[in-house]
Amino acid sequence: MSVRARIDSEKQKLRRLILQATTDLLAREGFEQVSIRKVASRIGYSATTIYLYFKNKADLIDHVVDDGFARFMLRLGNTGAGDSPPLRQLVAGMRVYIAFALENPNWYRVTFSSRLGRSNNDAQFLTEAATREKGFAVLAASLTQAMAAGEIPKRPLYPAVQTIWATLHGIAMLLINSPQAGIKEQRRVIEGYIELIVNGLRVR
Amino acid sequence: MSVRARIDSEKQKLRRLILQATTDLLAREGFEQVSIRKVASRIGYSATTIYLYFKNKADLIDHVVDDGFARFMLRLGNTGAGDSPPLRQLVAGMRVYIAFALENPNWYRVTFSSRLGRSNNDAQFLTEAATREKGFAVLAASLTQAMAAGEIPKRPLYPAVQTIWATLHGIAMLLINSPQAGIKEQRRVIEGYIELIVNGLRVR
Amino acid sequence: MSVRARIDSEKQKLRRLILQATTDLLAREGFEQVSIRKVASRIGYSATTIYLYFKNKADLIDHVVDDGFARFMLRLGNTGAGDSPPLRQLVAGMRVYIAFALENPNWYRVTFSSRLGRSNNDAQFLTEAATREKGFAVLAASLTQAMAAGEIPKRPLYPAVQTIWATLHGIAMLLINSPQAGIKEQRRVIEGYIELIVNGLRVR
Amino acid sequence: MSVRARIDSEKQKLRRLILQATTDLLAREGFEQVSIRKVASRIGYSATTIYLYFKNKADLIDHVVDDGFARFMLRLGNTGAGDSPPLRQLVAGMRVYIAFALENPNWYRVTFSSRLGRSNNDAQFLTEAATREKGFAVLAASLTQAMAAGEIPKRPLYPAVQTIWATLHGIAMLLINSPQAGIKEQRRVIEGYIELIVNGLRVR
DNA sequence: CATGAATGAGCATTCATTCAT
DNA sequence: TATGAATGAATGCTCATTCAT
Structure with a gap:
């Protein structure tokens, strides 16, 4: 795996983590309860980080x-x-x-x-x-x-x-x-x- | 129509106006966009007034x-x-x-x-x-x-x-x-x- | 009792009623819970009426x-x-x-x-x-x-x-x-x- | 002082500022006059900022x-x-x-x-x-x-x-x-x- | 005498988002 | 890459008070 590929894969890992956390939050508490902050705090990252992987909510x-x-x-x-x-x-x-x-x-x-x-x-x-x-x-x-x-x-x-x-x-x-x-x-x-x-x- | 009846009818009129405005807002922009303030401003009344006709949102x-x-x-x-x-x-x-x-x-x-x-x-x-x-x-x-x-x-x-x-x-x-x-x-x-x-x- | 006196006495009666209702509300629920509206509704009068008997809250x-x-x-x-x-x-x-x-x-x-x-x-x-x-x-x-x-x-x-x-x-x-x-x-x-x-x- | 320490100290500084402003407002105008907004405006920050330092009022x-x-x-x-x-x-x-x-x-x-x-x-x-x-x-x-x-x-x-x-x-x-x-x-x-x-x- | 209608000001709180680092 | 700091906008709601009737 090239360096670039590994980095990309790391990146994908966090991306997936965010997606899973959001899906989870959605599943457990419903759409209205999904907020960027809650998602972020669930995975122990800052809210800002979400924006590095997704354009917006x-x-x-x-x-x-x-x-x-x-x-x-x-x-x-x-x-x-x-x-x-x-x-x-x-x-x-x-x-x-x-x-x-x-x-x-x-x-x-x-x-x-x-x-x-x-x-x-x-x-x-x-x-x-x-x-x-x-x-x-x-x-x-x-x-x-x-x-x-x-x-x-x-x-x-x-x-x-x-x-x-x-x-x-x-x-x-x-x-x-x-x-x-x-x-x-x-x-x-x-x-x-x-x-x-x-x-x-x-x-x- | 008695005085009382007329007054009541006036009151009902505004009530209906609020209902229509809300229905309208709902129809045009969807549930998430419905807020007491928007409804009020749509009919040219203060937000407070809504609460005279409806207990809450x-x-x-x-x-x-x-x-x-x-x-x-x-x-x-x-x-x-x-x-x-x-x-x-x-x-x-x-x-x-x-x-x-x-x-x-x-x-x-x-x-x-x-x-x-x-x-x-x-x-x-x-x-x-x-x-x-x-x-x-x-x-x-x-x-x-x-x-x-x-x-x-x-x-x-x-x-x-x-x-x-x-x-x-x-x-x-x-x-x-x-x-x-x-x-x-x-x-x-x-x-x-x-x-x-x-x-x-x-x-x- | 003159007419004037009777009227005054009526007036005093409601005044007392307001005072009692307020005292009661205060006693039961504490100062923060005392509001003109609550007092008024307790005695079955409109909030406005309070202002006929007391300058303000x-x-x-x-x-x-x-x-x-x-x-x-x-x-x-x-x-x-x-x-x-x-x-x-x-x-x-x-x-x-x-x-x-x-x-x-x-x-x-x-x-x-x-x-x-x-x-x-x-x-x-x-x-x-x-x-x-x-x-x-x-x-x-x-x-x-x-x-x-x-x-x-x-x-x-x-x-x-x-x-x-x-x-x-x-x-x-x-x-x-x-x-x-x-x-x-x-x-x-x-x-x-x-x-x-x-x-x-x-x-x- | 390490970078981290300096940052923390900055953070503590604003925290203290908020506390002082609140204490001050309280001292000058009494408890009823203390509101998040007033505190915030007193120190030239937005009300939202207060919530970064304190959970709630x-x-x-x-x-x-x-x-x-x-x-x-x-x-x-x-x-x-x-x-x-x-x-x-x-x-x-x-x-x-x-x-x-x-x-x-x-x-x-x-x-x-x-x-x-x-x-x-x-x-x-x-x-x-x-x-x-x-x-x-x-x-x-x-x-x-x-x-x-x-x-x-x-x-x-x-x-x-x-x-x-x-x-x-x-x-x-x-x-x-x-x-x-x-x-x-x-x-x-x-x-x-x-x-x-x-x-x-x-x-x- | 009494009121219904209406309002402006205020409040705590939450959120998505931006920006400099 | 990741973040902490900060904010503007918005929300539902409550209250004291005024005014015309």
Whole structure:
């Protein structure tokens, strides 16, 4: 490793530390509680230091969002249902989506609540992501395959993925905002939802 | 009109003015930008005056939320599809829901994003509302009727309404967060969504 | 009673009501918690009304202080030791003084803590009061008599009264600021104090 | 002096400046007039800066109180009567006590008026201090010695110190609240007081 | 006599950000 | 690279007081 590379790697290490601390703070205490100072004090650096790695608060949040997004996508890409019939894979993906949202409610809220995380043009980012990123691609892929295999009737891919994602988002938010709901109740909601969507997809 | 009544009406007028200004500020600039001072300066009154009409900021926001909610419910109760077959009424209600959300995106966000508008348990409030309030009752009613009329198979009412509402919410948020999407695009998403749900409901 | 007199009496009634409410608020919640609005709301009148009876807040507090002072003096004038030997009467007065202070700690604090109750020239008022008012006069009287009766050596009256009062005040404040002290402990302090002073007076 | 030390000393300098400004403001205008902003503006810094040196207002006041207390104790420890007979030392301590109170009336008020300076139990703090702190210990020490030397009769130490302190406090407050009293008048009060107490101590 | 409406001044506190070192 | 020092802007809120009615 060259000197330059090592330095860069050191630099990246602190950068990651900041990102993790912010993600952590966000997860534990919610968006409103995230402040540059708190992040800094959490990792034992000065507030000023943050600015050496991120342009400003918005930039930091942006990267936290992106980071979580990457992890999200990774999870969606590994649903563990790789060999199942396509429709089953789709359903597996939906379950993973909801599970991830429930595990990271604050991050999820910030990431998918517009304006907060990204200053501009969230939605485009999201919808673009929906088709391009390898994570959402799972939904798209299983959908395509399900259609190809005749499990469900053919329909334009992109709008379908988008719609599924949107309804998924609705369920995720419903569950996130119902913290008092027990696991059983959550499961019932999820199953009801999946049944509804899968049935909907089966018909044309 | 008695003197007292006139005075009261004057008082109500300013109260309404404050509510409108707050709603407006919320609509234009988002929740984070709403401050007592900004509201006051918008209507040319001192910040102190706000406190003559609302106990504190939370109280003010609460009333803004409630106000919008009342209008929302009113709209949902008048979908103009009163004589149509139940399933059609259901669909009309879904369209109205989305339309209202798109017309009042920031209000919608605050109202349905938990914690912000209402201090305590949003979700419960929402789901309770979903069945009880006359607005959401439209969904329940048309769903019941659709089942009674044999348009769709029978299923437990409450979970179904909840699921529909959640997916509706997802679509609403998707569209709200896609401000750059043209009307045509929006319509395509909405139609795709409705088709998916209606088809889902038709099967059992 | 003439019309004018009746009106005046009505007027006095509300005035008294305000004074009592303020005294009460002061007693219960302390000086910092006394505000014109709170007083007004306590008696069901508007804040503005207070200003019809008192020039401003300071004026109101002034009168509360005076009011309590009058009651204080009354109590000091009725120690129930009228027939006892003079020195005994003096001691009785000292006990009553401390008792009253302990019963009205917040009032006492405000009244005898300068600046707060009276804007200017407290002390003069107090020391003048000490000799003139019939209450402190009891101390002066019993002191005079005790000297005349040969119970204690002769000494200039005024400085002696003043000194006794000052030490009395110190003990009162000590006890007021030791709310955790039990009654037994309080009694011990009081007895120790009285013994010290009486002994001091006996010698010359 | 190392770089670090110099920097620290700079920092301490501003800290001291803030403390002095606060003490000054307190001394000149009283506790109610002390506000973070006023303190800041007095030293030409922004209000925010204060928070770099003190956690909050209460913390600042606490340190002002403590600071004065330290100076107070120092003075009480150096009455300049170290070789005199114990009773004389006691009297010297009493004189110093009163003198210091008169020199720092507002500080004295805040420090010894409970609740204001310290949130929790003042009185206990004071009485504990009365025996433990080296300052008040002077009183205790001279009292003990005076008893040992047979200058005054034996009596339980703690209650005696407490009583003396309380009466001392009363005199201090009397004089503080009599700003119009001339020096001669003050001296007469002090002498009368001391004579009374000393005589009281002599008898048993 | 009593009030409702309104306000200006003030407060403690927090935050993101800059700058010189 | 990292930081300590400092700040301006903002926020929610409370209060005493005035004024027209």
